[in-house]
Amino acid sequence: MPRALITGITGQDGLYLAELLNSKGYEVFGLIRGQNNPKFALVQETIPGITLLTGDLTDVSSLVRVLSIAQPDEVYNLGAISFVAYSWENASLTTDVTGKGVLNMLEATRLYAAGDVSKVRFYQASSSEMFGKVQQVPQREETLLWPRSPYGVAKVFGHYMTINYRESYGMHASSGILFNHESPRRGPEFVTRKISQAVARIKLGLQDEIVLGNLDAKRDWGFAGDYVEAMWLMLQQPEADDYVISTGETHSIEDLLEAAFDAAEIADWRKYVRQDPRFMRPAEVDLLIGDSAKAERVLGWKPKVSFKELVAMMVESDLAEQSAR
Numbered sequence: 151m152p153r154a155l156i157t158g159i160t161g162q163d164g165l166y167l168a169e170l171l172n173s174k175g176y177e178v179f180g181l182i183r184g185q186n187n188p189k190f191a192l193v194q195e196t197i198p199g200i201t202l203l204t205g206d207l208t209d210v211s212s213l214v215r216v217l218s219i220a221q222p223d224e225v226y227n228l229g230a231i232s233f234v235a236y237s238w239e240n241a242s243l244t245t246d247v248t249g250k251g252v253l254n255m256l257e258a259t260r261l262y263a264a265g266d267v268s269k270v271r272f273y274q275a276s277s278s279e280m281f282g283k284v285q286q287v288p289q290r291e292e293t294l295l296w297p298r299s300p301y302g303v304a305k306v307f308g309h310y311m312t313i314n315y316r317e318s319y320g321m322h323a324s325s326g327i328l329f330n331h332e333s334p335r336r337g338p339e340f341v342t343r344k345i346s347q348a349v350a351r352i353k354l355g356l357q358d359e360i361v362l363g364n365l366d367a368k369r370d371w372g373f374a375g376d377y378v379e380a381m382w383l384m385l386q387q388p389e390a391d392d393y394v395i396s397t398g399e400t401h402s403i404e405d406l407l408e409a410a411f412d413a414a415e416i417a418d419w420r421k422y423v424r425q426d427p428r429f430m431r432p433a434e435v436d437l438l439i440g441d442s443a444k445a446e447r448v449l450g451w452k453p454k455v456s457f458k459e460l461v462a463m464m465v466e467s468d469l470a471e472q473s474a475r
């Protein structure tokens with residue numbers, strides 16, 4: 151039975167990946183932070199048979215301990231402070247967790263391998279936020295990185311550190327440059343879920359407006375369930391490498407609003423939307439659109455869920471959740 155350790159197990163991707171690995175017969179371990187983490191029960195209910203081990207990405211000795219207990223064949227480093235807006239207000243903490251946390255995890259994994267790097271494979275959750283002020287359209291693996299937020303800068307550090315461990319120590323360490331990926335499990339602070347939840351509540355008469363920031367930014371949005379499969383595929387390759395994972399389509403926040411209100415059969419979304427500078431960012435990433443041709447060629451990976459299907463899935467799920475309250 152192969153063994154996998156996932157950091158960031160309480161997040162959207164952690165749960166989908168754990169489900170995928172479970173279905174493939176893995177023994178799954180999750181790193182969970184803090185004393186009495188309120189998400190402990192949720193993870194155990196969602197992923198039967200999972201073992202949760204406490205530790206923290208900022209504490210390398212805790213990572214060494216967790217690795218020695220889990221004895222993984224594969225490590226998926228998904229743990230991070232992942233909300234971009236928060237990263238300006240908490241830049242130092244974001245750097246410690248999202249940036250230096252990657253180095254801690256790589257170093258703990260190297261120590262765990264104890265000179266036999268074939269013992270374990272490593273996945274780093276890199277991000278399209280690293281492209282920031284984009285220098286090429288669409289963005290590819292070799293596109294120059296120009297991050298626009300403390301979060302983006304921290305992700306660039308983690309990305310290059312992963313490449314450095316591969317080149318310095320011969321570790322099987324791969325980096326997935328994932329574009330935005332969403333689902334009904336997305337946190338409500340992110341724009342897709344904020345909108346799907348609000349649309350559901352408007353439909354049910356529980357709310358009458360949505361307050362947002364910049365409506366012009368464009369993102370390449372895919373379904374998280376599709377994207378975790380790409381993570382797994384990367385670790386099944388004979389050689390480690392970096393891959394862009396994206397749909398190749400881009401949509402503005404306005405397009406997203408239109409699709410979400412359409413899914414709930416509410417006409418004229420503009421009547422319900424108000425903008426507030428509170429939700430504007432000090433620097434914006436205006437346009438993201440990825441080219442995942444390499445992932446298709448090498449991994450045989452392609453996204454399955456379209457933008458419209460994704461938005462409809464999220465609105466329907468929020469309608470069901472809000473109606474049940």
Ligand code: G4F
Pocket residue numbers: 232233234235277278279328329330331339340341342344361362363364365367368369403429430431434435438
């Ligand atoms: O949903 P968002 O907060 O996601 P963002 O910043 O693109 O980051 C996500 O994707 C990255 C991959 O590129 C990940 F690395 C990262 O961890 C995260 O998963 O914002 C999307 C866009 C932005 O342009 C933002 O300015 O939506 C715009 N927006 C407009 N109004 C808003 C709002 N975003 C949020 N969260 N809330 C608003 O009210």
